Amino acid sequence: MSAQSDHATTHSDHATTTADLVVVSNRLPVDRSAEDDDWRRSPGGLVAALEPVLQQSGGAWVGWPGQPGAEIEPFTFDGMALVPVVLSEEDVELYYEGFSNDTIWPLYHDVISPPAYHREWWDAYVRVNRRFAEAAASVAAEGATVWVQDYQLQLVPSLLRELRPDVTIGYFHHIPFPAYGLYAQLPWRKQVLSGLLGADVIGFQRVADAGNFARAVRRQLGYETKAGSIKVPRTEAEGGGTRTAIAKAYPISIDVAAYDELARRPDVQARAKEIRESLGNPKTVLFGVDRLDYTKGIGHRLKAYGELLADGRLDVEDVTLVQVASPSRERVAAYMQLRDEIELTVGRINGDYDTVGHTAIRYLHHSYPREEMVALYLAADVMLVTALRDGMNLVAKEYIASRVDGGGVLILSEFTGAADELTQAVRVNPHDIAGLKDAITAAIEMPEAERRRRMRALRRRVRDHDVSDWSRSFLGDLALRSGEAATS
Ligand SMILES: O=P(O)(O)OC[C@H]1O[C@H](O[C@H]2O[C@H](CO)[C@@H](O)[C@H](O)[C@H]2O)[C@H](O)[C@@H](O)[C@@H]1O
Numbered sequence: 466m467s468a469q470s471d472h473a474t475t476h477s478d479h480a481t482t483t484a485d486l487v488v489v490s491n492r493l494p495v496d497r498s499a500e501d502d503d504w505r506r507s508p509g510g511l512v513a514a515l516e517p518v519l520q521q522s523g524g525a526w527v528g529w530p531g532q533p534g535a536e537i538e539p540f541t542f543d544g545m546a547l548v549p550v551v552l553s554e555e556d557v558e559l560y561y562e563g564f565s566n567d568t569i570w571p572l573y574h575d576v577i578s579p580p581a582y583h584r585e586w587w588d589a590y591v592r593v594n595r596r597f598a599e600a601a602a603s604v605a606a607e608g609a610t611v612w613v614q615d616y617q618l619q620l621v622p623s624l625l626r627e628l629r630p631d632v633t634i635g636y637f638h639h640i641p642f643p644a645y646g647l648y649a650q651l652p653w654r655k656q657v658l659s660g661l662l663g664a665d666v667i668g669f670q671r672v673a674d675a676g677n678f679a680r681a682v683r684r685q686l687g688y689e690t691k692a693g694s695i696k697v698p699r700t701e702a703e704g705g706g707t708r709t710a711i712a713k714a715y716p717i718s719i720d721v722a723a724y725d726e727l728a729r730r731p732d733v734q735a736r737a738k739e740i741r742e743s744l745g746n747p748k749t750v751l752f753g754v755d756r757l758d759y760t761k762g763i764g765h766r767l768k769a770y771g772e773l774l775a776d777g778r779l780d781v782e783d784v785t786l787v788q789v790a791s792p793s794r795e796r797v798a799a800y801m802q803l804r805d806e807i808e809l810t811v812g813r814i815n816g817d818y819d820t821v822g823h824t825a826i827r828y829l830h831h832s833y834p835r836e837e838m839v840a841l842y843l844a845a846d847v848m849l850v851t852a853l854r855d856g857m858n859l860v861a862k863e864y865i866a867s868r869v870d871g872g873g874v875l876i877l878s879e880f881t882g883a884a885d886e887l888t889q890a891v892r893v894n895p896h897d898i899a900g901l902k903d904a905i906t907a908a909i910e911m912p913e914a915e916r917r918r919r920m921r922a923l924r925r926r927v928r929d930h931d932v933s934d935w936s937r938s939f940l941g942d943l944a945l946r947s948g949e950a951a952t953s
């Protein structure tokens with residue numbers, strides 16, 4: 466088993482004392498299995514990105530263990546001190562499913578689904594953010610660095626600053642920050658901006674996200690912003706005057722070496738071969754893997770593929786689409802509806818085009834461990850990332866890192882953060898179904914020399930900017946802020 470094990474390797478009841486580096490995120494990086502009650506590393510981009518950072522630094526991670534009402538003592542897992550925060554059934558419903566995933570998530574993803582605004586959800590968001598801030602305050606050593614993650618915890622930076630003015634606070638926003646015209650809808654727009662501005666460094670995926678944030682700060686709070694530096698008034702308790710907060714892009718990445726290593730393993734390569742055989746060895750395997758989320762453009766992808774089969778431009782004897790749709794936020798109505806829509810579409814396409822020996826779409830509503838993901842990446846001739854809006858999209862980078870054979874074509878939506886970096890991918894606007902169909906056929910027919918040239922350039926880019934560069938660069942800027950604050 467690799468260092469990135471999916472199963473608990475160490476589990477003890479030792480409570481954390483204090484740590485010099487504290488990560489705070491909605492979820493802890495582990496889930497408890499219903500079968501054997503054991504902790505396992507959970508899937509998801511955030512976990513994949515942060516786990517190596519904490520393992521290397523020996524810090525603490527504050528978060529929700531994923532079970533409503535669970536009161537769990539701090540424990541260690543794979544070299545990380547984990548500090549669980551309790552969320553009741555009601556907190557999960559109002560703070561997580563409600564405000565985080567039915568207000569902020571759709572609003573920040575360009576209102577692909579309409580955001581719902583409920584004062585009761587906001588009250589729960591404030592209450593739960595305070596609880597996370599208190600947990601972080603209790604575990605942070607004197608002068609520690611606290612790194613808050615993502616949109617579920619936008620108030621934690623200012624709440625933590627009130628509790629612990631001695632700590633340096635970073636915040637990283639994993640999802641897009643919307644254009645001002647959309648952000649302005651939020652009834653609590655001033656409070657959220659003030660919450661974020663409690664941080665010394667506020668990181669975003671794209672330059673455009675940092676720009677949208679600075680504009681919202683200027684328009685809503687009237688603070689001076691210049692090239693990513695924001696003058697934030699200090700409270701009287703802080704000694705008055707202003708301090709500087711930095712808002713800047715730090716595109717997140719993946720642990721490239723771990724994917725490279727897995728992709729070279731003979732058992733993983735054998736599994737890739739087995740996957741292709743189990744599909745009837747089609748000439749072309751198309752692959753999509755996403756959380757079952759309306760931001761991922763799964764429906765647009767299926768429409769384009771279904772039309773290509775209907776037009777006779779693709780033949781089910783030659784091509785199979787493998788679509789992994791991993792379960793996500795299953796109690797939120799928009800996600801339930803999406804599942805029904807996607808599964809109806811898949812059923813129709815398969816009903817129309819399957820033959821006894823070949824399937825049009827192999828649809829899998831599961832979540833797979835990393836080894837299987839890499840085998841799937843290796844088995845896929847064309848990777849489809851057609852998100853309508855996505856903070857980064859780590860799947861795109863993982864596909865590239867896994868293609869140690871230099872093969873494969875990446876089709877990438879221009880509405881992902883990854884598109885800013887991965888310029889040698891086949892870029893698509895997923896709303897343009899005709900364009901998407903052309904891109905799919907162009908990818909299938911792409912001459913080998915061009916495929917290899919593009920993949921070489923993509924691999925160079927991903928290798929040169931891996932997750933350790935991301936965390937080093939963010940934490941480096943945070944250390945600079947901490948030094949400046951000490952001398953100001
Ligand atoms: O915790 P869940 O509600 O089950 O959702 C899983 C995570 O999804 C989101 O991922 C984002 O972060 C990725 C890494 O930076 C990025 O590549 C992707 O584009 C984003 O959508 C979410 O932001 C996390 O907080 C969730 O834990």
Ligand SMILES: O=c1ccn([C@@H]2O[C@H](COP(=O)(O)OP(=O)(O)O)[C@@H](O)[C@H]2O)c(=O)[nH]1
Pocket residue numbers: 508509510511513754755756789791831832833834835838857858859860861863
């Ligand atoms: O069955 C699955 C599906 C996805 N993932 C992982 O989940 C993450 C998805 O991250 P991404 O940034 O693409 O999107 P997010 O789900 O965070 O919005 C990637 O690391 C995938 O490898 C996984 O481990 N198993």
